[in-house]
Amino acid sequence: MDIFKIVGVGILGVITAGFIKSAKSEFSVFVVLATGLVILIMIAKGMSEVLLKFSEIVAKTGIPSALYGAILKIVGVGYLTEFSAGICEDYGAGSVGKKLQLSGKIAIFILAFPVIEAFINVVEKLAI
Template structure:
């Protein structure tokens, strides 16, 4: 029941952050950021297991690993951008959080271009001349 541990840690950190916010807002923010990092570290093993399963499926399906790696990078960009934006929002910087999200979306589009190109080329080849 990993989720119980994660929720417990989150609730404990929330209570501590609320208490600290009155006296030392900077420490409350640091506690929040640190808690997020701990939760992320806790999940790294699970993320690794998912990636290994996806790699095995790609190999069995004879899918080019470049596609899988690109998709995993895109997913990573999305999660990292969201995580960073949430931390910045917690610090009260909505404008910067929006820029982080926009940057993540642009980087995702850049990473997706090779896949989109291959899909379009494949569709064009299938069309009668």
């Protein structure tokens, strides 16, 4: 993952959207969305290496794969809701963005239950 390429795509997308907005403002939304998707794809390519290393660490520690999956889902939900809320706020729908953030927090809370339960079980075993 090359941060300079990602920053370049972001700046180029914003400049392009600015030019298009002055001519046809309704099309600038699509330029910004496309720019965001390209950036996400670029980030996803770099994340595959991180996820592979993370799964190797999990395999060495003996953490159940269900917890590993829950942690990845929690991180994914957090990033996705933040990205979506940012888009909403950029286009004047801040209230929708806030509701997306709230729904993401609730989803994270629900997804965190297995992790919290496993943590409590470990603490109970250590206390005995």
